[in-house]
Amino acid sequence: MAASQAEALAQKNGCLACHSVEKKMIGPSYKEVAAKYKGDKGAEARLVEKVKAGGSGNWGAMPMPPHAHVKDEDIKTLVHWVLSL
Numbered sequence: 001m002a003a004s005q006a007e008a009l010a011q012k013n014g015c016l017a018c019h020s021v022e023k024k025m026i027g028p029s030y031k032e033v034a035a036k037y038k039g040d041k042g043a044e045a046r047l048v049e050k051v052k053a054g055g056s057g058n059w060g061a062m063p064m065p066p067h068a069h070v071k072d073e074d075i076k077t078l079v080h081w082v083l084s085l
Contacts, residue, residue, distance in 0.1 A: 006081035013070050015078065021085065028059045034085040047079045048072075 001009075010016050018026040028036075037043035050058075052075060054066035067075065 001077055001081070003081065003084075006077060009074055010078055010081075013067065013074065013078070018064070026062060027064060030082040031085050033082050037083060044076075044079055044083060047083070048075050051075050051079065 007016075007021070010019075019028065019030055021030045023029050024032065033047075037047070050064070051067050051070070052072075053068075054064050056063035070078075
């Protein structure tokens with residue numbers, strides 16, 4: 001999937017209300033996420049679960065709500081895109 005399609009998917013699912021590609025908003029920027037997990041082979045699977053279940057503590061006290069309503073294949077696409085930045 002092209003980056004523009006992945007970004008449109010992020011917009012559609014409300015991800016960009018709290019995140020942006022370049023700068024920290026309520027949540028970390030996607031480039032910060034990619035840098036933090038660079039070279040971590042298990043990061044993609046862990047982040048897919050984190051997006052689905054929500055949670056807090058990795059980036060401060062602000063919790064990320066669960067996104068169980070988003071299709072698994074869309075979450076995987078989004079996480080793969082974020083980690084590719």
